[in-house]
Amino acid sequence: MNQRILYPFADFGGAVAIRPGDDAAGSAPEHDNIDQESEASVVTYFELARMMERASRRFTGLLRAELTKLGVDDIGPAQAMVLLAIGDAEVSVAELLDRGHYVGSNVSYYLKQLGDGEYIDRAASQRDRRSARIKLSEKGKQLCDSLRKAAGAYERVLSHGEQDRRNLETAFQTLHRLELVWGNATRYGI
Known part of the structure; x- marks a missing residue:
């Protein structure tokens, strides 16, 4: 390592x-x-960050292609990632912001598009009427299921055995540690 x-x-x-x-x-x-x-x-960290950015763009292109194959043309890859971030939970906008790498104004726009497309159900919170709770609609769940099935095909191409699965887990753990370290460094300094 x-x-x-x-x-x-x-x-x-x-x-x-x-x-x-x-x-x-x-x-x-x-x-x-x-x-x-x-x-x-x-x-360097700079090169690693550039690689992560390029990989993210490639994944966005892959999502765009999958959405096209599925005949989905009313949302894009960013909105699909919001749907996947919501998952099976019912979340607030603040929780959603914490799960993804969105800017607040972007997530509001994405949620409006997803609501207009009937991919999400949005209800006012019982505790605080100013806050909304968001969950996937049946249409949103079906799209997420289709995207997960497509991802399974790519995982089979990438994963040829236990060592590949361990490498993927190690990569995830390493990126998670970087996220924590860089986030803490941003907030609190070194």
């Missing part, structure tokens, strides 16, 4: 060297000589 990702505040000179031949966990074969360090490529 990449030490910079596991230990984000450790001093590794600003970057992590990945030598040619390193496996997915970041460890070099034992026969490699440490002198090959000069051939190393450098992975």
